Amino acid sequence: MKPVVRNTLILAVAAAAGLAGHFTQRASSPSTPTTTQVAREAGAPILALNLPDSSGQPQALSQWRGKVLVVNFWATWCPPCLREIPDFAAVSRRFAEAPVQFVGIGIDQPDNVRRFAEEHKVPYPLLIAPLQTLAITSALGNTSQALPFTAIFDRRGELDFVKLGTLNEAELEGKIRALLASQ
Template sequence: MKPITRNILIVAVAAIAALGGYLAQRSIAPSPATGAPQVARDAGAPILALNLPDSKGANQALAQWRGKVLVVNFWATWCPPCLREIPEFSAVSRRFADAPVQFVGIGIDQPDNVRKFAEENKVPYPLLIAPLETLAVTSALGNSSQALPFTAIFDRQGELDFVKLGTLNEAELEGKIRALLASR
């Protein structure tokens, strides 16, 4: 065998072995959890800095609920997935009424629409009103399309623990809250 052919063969075998090792390592390495994007725990600061009017017109600072597990749900009355999700959020909110948990809905909507929805559906938690531009605070959390619904859950220290673009079912929501209440 010529030295050049042998060197090419050695390089090819080494490359195949390296590729095989890479693929084998990748297949046994733990994969990140699906569903929620990985975000820094302090990335939710812009949400906690929001100060928005509630359905009665009184300004509410989200920072007032530090010390509680805080579930912030961005939604709208014109968003069908949001409307399917809110009854489950309401049910979970009622179950945790005596726990250090606070739900807040941020309606990307008109005040009259939010007020009417809250009354008709007996939503047990504050619904704040925000202009469409407010969704920009969710971009850094994986919501680059600024779509709805979008939920962010903060631990009792005000650190972002979980985000989800799209609907969040009752069991998953309750599980996230129970895990945060059990920690620390």
Template sequence: MTRGARIALLIAVAAVAGAAGFLASRQFAPSAPAQVVAQETVDALFALQLPDTDGNEQTMAQWRGKVVVVNFWATWCPPCRKEIPDFSDASRALAGDPVQFVGLSIDDADKVRAFDKELDVPYPLLIASPQVLGLAAGFGNQAQALPFTVIFDRDGKVRHVKLGTLKRAELEGKIRALLAS
């Protein structure tokens, strides 16, 4: 395959994924309480060890005991780019609480670094492979579309899942309810 054909294929895949994410954000607007998720799926997520934007390995397990907001996203996903400022604002607003936001980016490290520099995201952005996106299916996102968010309570139980964009007010409301319980 020529370089031009590879680039065209990459652009086509990105466009389809972005469109799927956009449609998912419209079609699946309400965030639902989480369905029953197999413990092995939760364990697999918390067993991940991925590099951050500085290349330092981070383990998901380090955030156990907090409300953990895991957002699967990519820089090439327009709905993802739209929701991250709301996630950043919510993260800053809840900075004094036992809450940890984590972005699992299905993307190239250089692009994630540039995005982080541009928006000054206050929480870890970890560089994940497309195989990590496969975990999303275990949380109910069979299409593995982006953006996709999973919110865990302090006991590590899945409490909310959302396929599509999540607004700041809804996100903070769900987190504050978990902090109060």
């Protein structure tokens, strides 16, 4: 199979899965965003991820232990994801001097993520992951494996907050400030 055809197929399957997850989530709950309570150690599979950035360089999420870590699963083909990224970028810039690290995990093709990062001046690392990576979010309440999905870890590496659906700037900043104040 030619690489262009294969990549197009992968993107089509990923888009279909994202839409299916979105509609499944909407059907199972009348409110689109979902915040789930999970065990603090349940985020270990996310922290164990080692994914390439948009340049192909492997990045271990564990390298950011000791900081409040905001991990956002997203894609360039996901409209709710695209709406929340400017808020994430703004909050990331405000906390640039604090022990806070944002990481976007793009369920997408490297070229799409690279172009998006350049066009929108995303100030934090964007890593690339295959669609099956979303499976690790099921245990965190994202049973539909939909996007966007955000997990926030405290400075000890313990999962503090997860949300399926968009996070606005005020909510995101509030969660980070609370974690910084408590540690």
